[in-house]
Amino acid sequence: MASAGIQPFLEALDEPTLVLEGRVIRFANAAARKLFGVGIEGGDVRLAIRHPEALEHILPGEPGDVDITGIGQFGRPWTLSIRRIDEQTLLLRLIDRSAAIAAEKMRVDFVANASHELRTPLATIIGYSETLADEADLEPAIRLTFGSTIRSEAQRMLRIIEDLMSLSRIEAGRFVAPSGHVSIGEVVSQAIENAVRIAGSAQCSIQVDVEEGLPRVLGDQSQLAQLLDNLLSNAIRYGCQSGGCAVRVAASADDGFIRLSVTDNGPGIPREHLRRVTERFYRVDAARSRESGGTGLGLAIAKHIVERHRGTLDIRSTLGEGTEVVVRLPAPR
Ligand SMILES: Nc1ncnc2c1ncn2[C@@H]1O[C@H](COP(=O)(O)OP(=O)(O)OP(=O)(O)O)[C@@H](O)[C@H]1O
Ligand SMILES: [Mg+2]
Numbered sequence: 001m002a003s004a005g006i007q008p009f010l011e012a013l014d015e016p017t018l019v020l021e022g023r024v025i026r027f028a029n030a031a032a033r034k035l036f037g038v039g040i041e042g043g044d045v046r047l048a049i050r051h052p053e054a055l056e057h058i059l060p061g062e063p064g065d066v067d068i069t070g071i072g073q074f075g076r077p078w079t080l081s082i083r084r085i086d087e088q089t090l091l092l093r094l095i096d097r098s099a100a101i102a103a104e105k106m107r108v109d110f111v112a113n114a115s116h117e118l119r120t121p122l123a124t125i126i127g128y129s130e131t132l133a134d135e136a137d138l139e140p141a142i143r144l145t146f147g148s149t150i151r152s153e154a155q156r157m158l159r160i161i162e163d164l165m166s167l168s169r170i171e172a173g174r175f176v177a178p179s180g181h182v183s184i185g186e187v188v189s190q191a192i193e194n195a196v197r198i199a200g201s202a203q204c205s206i207q208v209d210v211e212e213g214l215p216r217v218l219g220d221q222s223q224l225a226q227l228l229d230n231l232l233s234n235a236i237r238y239g240c241q242s243g244g245c246a247v248r249v250a251a252s253a254d255d256g257f258i259r260l261s262v263t264d265n266g267p268g269i270p271r272e273h274l275r276r277v278t279e280r281f282y283r284v285d286a287a288r289s290r291e292s293g294g295t296g297l298g299l300a301i302a303k304h305i306v307e308r309h310r311g312t313l314d315i316r317s318t319l320g321e322g323t324e325v326v327v328r329l330p331a332p333r
Contacts, residue, residue: 016072018092019085020045023059026089035072035094054080061090067097077101113281117160117295121153156293163297167280170223170304178220178309184251184258184329185210187221191228192249199236203244206232211252217329219309224329227305230298231262231325237292239264239322257311257328265322274315278303302327 007027010017016032018025023045033040040048046055051071057064063084069077077097085091128146132138138146188210195206217224228249235247248263269277273284281296283289289296299315302325306313309329317323 013093015096016094018045018048020058020090020092021088032094057082058090058092110280114160114164117281118157121156124153125150125157156295159293160295160297163295163301166226167297167301167304170301170308174304174308178218178223180219180221181216182219182221182224183216184214184224184260187224187228188249188251188260190225191232194229195232195236195247198233199240202236202240204236204240205244205246207246207248209248209250209252214251214253214258215332217258217309218332219329220305223305223308227302227327228260228262230302231327234298234325235262235264235266235323237294239266241266253331254328256331258331260327260329261324263322263324268319268321268323269315269317270319271317274317277315278313 010019010027011029013029014031016035017027017029018032019027025040025043025045025048028036028040028048036048045058049055049058049071051068054066054068054071057066057080061082061084063082065082066080067077068080069075071078071080071094079095079097081091081093081095083091083093128150132143132146132150188208192206192208199206232247232249236245239245239247246265249261250263251258251260253259269284273282276282277284278299280300282300283294283296286296303313306327306329311327311329314326315323316326
């Protein structure tokens with residue numbers, strides 16, 4: 001039986017933990033009481049854990065770990081750990097596997113999405129180049145069209161690969177705190193130059209409000225430039241769809257943080273998509289984003305850059321009114 005000295009430690013564990021003496025539950029910590037009910041101490045384990053598969057492993061008292069789903073809640077995945085303390089006593093712990101399974105699903109989805117995104121332009125390239133190779137008497141105008149489609153699809157593949165490499169570089173460095181002293185004003189000016197180039201002939205005005213005398217942030221200059229490029233390119237690409245639009249970039253000191261925001265007055269992002277737009281390859285309108293050269297990685301990259309800088313990224317959007325992305329970076333002390 002768990003001695004009084006150990007009980008407070010078992011009680012504090014997040015994992016549902018039980019101590020059995022034979023079939024009787026001698027101790028159940030708070031997490032176990034929450035899962036199986038408050039009155040289970042002193043009762044028979046078969047009444048508390050009404051899960052035939054789990055009981056099949058618990059009753060013989062064989063030590064080991066088994067993966068089991070559905071204890072307490074339908075479909076919830078656990079590892080049931082059984083340890084023998086002495087002849088009479090068993091220690092049972094339930095380790096929640098939901099997070100590990102979600103991470104694994106994300107990895108599998110990511111590989112599937114990346115393969116799909118690369119396969120689509122590749123299929124076009126193969127189709128068009130086969131026609132060019134097999135049909136000697138194609139009209140020159142058609143040759144030119146096929147050639148230029150092959151080029152633009154290959155460029156698209158290159159963009160996806162560069163973005164993926166960029167994402168994995170940022171992820172690989174996420175535990176290394178950035179050490180440059182970056183002027184947000186300079187990053188904003190550089191990003192505006194790039195944005196004016198992207199905007200091209202679009203009727204898009206860009207307003208800049210950078211507070212004077214902002215302290216330099218501890219950061220990675222090229223990543224912060226990439227962050228702002230991504231936010232501005234979205235504001236212009238999606239915000240300027242309906243002709244004239246106004247984009248605003250602002251930076252100010254805000255309660256121990258540098259607050260950086262990019263606002264547009266475009267169509268906005270529907271509420272149900274808002275939570276997901278920072279996921280890799282997630283696009284509200286995949287066809288439209290693809291048409292304008294988007295890979296669906298821009299906001300995922302932005303989020304990872306902000307996380308590496310120990311900052312926060314929030315997206316607020318109202319349909320028909322526009323979108324505001326707010327980044328907060330810790331200000332130097
Ligand atoms: N300012 C915005 N206004 C409306 N929709 C937006 C805005 N910013 C992002 N979105 C939506 O979020 C999606 C994800 O944006 P993200 O920047 O990650 O990818 P992308 O712009 O499609 O491609 P990339 O940035 O990699 O070229 C976009 O496809 C678009 O649907
Ligand atoms: Mg983008």
